[in-house]
Amino acid sequence: MILPNYDIFVLSAGAIMFGLVLLIKGGDWTIDAAVFIAERTGLSPLFIGATIISFGTSVPELFTSVNANLQGFPGIALGNVLGSNIANILLVLGATAIVFQIEGKAKDLVKDLAMMLLATAILTYGMFAGVFSTGLGLIMFAILACFVFYQYKSDSLDIEIEDADDECVIPSMGVALLILLGGLFALAIGSEMLVKGAVVTGTLIGVPEAIIGMTVVAFGTSLPELSTCIAAARKKSVGLILGNIIGSNTFNILSIVALTSIIKPLEVTPVLMGMQLWATVGVAVGFAIWMLVVGKITKPVGIAMVAAYAIFTVIQYIIPTGA
Numbered sequence: 001m002i003l004p005n006y007d008i009f010v011l012s013a014g015a016i017m018f019g020l021v022l023l024i025k026g027g028d029w030t031i032d033a034a035v036f037i038a039e040r041t042g043l044s045p046l047f048i049g050a051t052i053i054s055f056g057t058s059v060p061e062l063f064t065s066v067n068a069n070l071q072g073f074p075g076i077a078l079g080n081v082l083g084s085n086i087a088n089i090l091l092v093l094g095a096t097a098i099v100f101q102i103e104g105k106a107k108d109l110v111k112d113l114a115m116m117l118l119a120t121a122i123l124t125y126g127m128f129a130g131v132f133s134t135g136l137g138l139i140m141f142a143i144l145a146c147f148v149f150y151q152y153k154s155d156s157l158d159i160e161i162e163d164a165d166d167e168c169v170i171p172s173m174g175v176a177l178l179i180l181l182g183g184l185f186a187l188a189i190g191s192e193m194l195v196k197g198a199v200v201t202g203t204l205i206g207v208p209e210a211i212i213g214m215t216v217v218a219f220g221t222s223l224p225e226l227s228t229c230i231a232a233a234r235k236k237s238v239g240l241i242l243g244n245i246i247g248s249n250t251f252n253i254l255s256i257v258a259l260t261s262i263i264k265p266l267e268v269t270p271v272l273m274g275m276q277l278w279a280t281v282g283v284a285v286g287f288a289i290w291m292l293v294v295g296k297i298t299k300p301v302g303i304a305m306v307a308a309y310a311i312f313t314v315i316q317y318i319i320p321t322g323a
Contacts (some may be wrong), residue, residue: 079211
């Protein structure tokens, strides 16, 4: 590799790292502000995990995908969502299960899992259609809005929430709003740096932009979910862990893909129509069946999930066309 290309590679890699840092910090600030508001409304941990935190941890994906699509890189936008949904289950839940066994009751999860599978089915339809049109995006977002409203109305508002004031560093609602705005600003800048760095890096090493989005970008934007779930595992808040991941995967499709396509129709990159799409569908279906039938993710299963994610990521670069 000649020196000029090496210099550009170093700069683009640095842009990726700086973008990821901003996305992680911005996601943290957004989540902190959202949880501060949610805890004072008396909402249950499962609802907070499935909606407020799920949306908050999906904000990095949202900014990254919208930014990428507007700049003419739909492969990164869509690959980011597919890769994040795989990483959320195999990597985030797998790593969390290594720290703390995850258990859930089928009756508590069936509605959220059903919505996640419906979202995955809609994603598959859009992929085969070749483009996520503005109309389809509006329908997807309307479905999500109805589901969130249903979740809110059916949530038990009389569930006692543990006081988190000892750990909370936000003194007032005004400060929470400022933190929220700061988080959104960091997310905007971070997504710009990440997209630019990913495109340049992919070009230099000869890997399609969609694969960069499916792996590097998706891994980076899934870090907020990982940190949130590990923190919840330490507090043994299983409802928050499962609600966060299931809700995040649903939001990734019905909000990120939807809003991205509403702003500008999102074209499907052919490279994602192979193993990438079917891995996304297979992981979602397999996870749903496992939780409804077995109901728990033990440490050995978690290790196997993380290993599967590592193998899948390596395969992306061995067979980048998804053949």
